[in-house]
Amino acid sequence: MDTSRYNMSYVELEGDFVQKLEESMVNLGACNATTLILSEKSPPKPIK
Numbered sequence: 001m002d003t004s005r006y007n008m009s010y011v012e013l014e015g016d017f018v019q020k021l022e023e024s025m026v027n028l029g030a031c032n033a034t035t036l037i038l039s040e041k042s043p044p045k046p047i048k
Contacts, residue, residue, distance in 0.1 A: 001038050011044035 015038040
């Protein structure tokens with residue numbers, strides 16, 4: 001999911017917080033200890 005248009009904005013996110021990724025998963029650009037897997041069905045909603 002491309003979230004670049006939300007840069008420097010406050011947003012509401014929906015997804016799953018994963019405390020520890022499976023050993024076979026690598027999340028490039030993020031810490032592999034924890035991550036948020038965003039829901040493709042619910043894109044970020046800007047907060048005004």
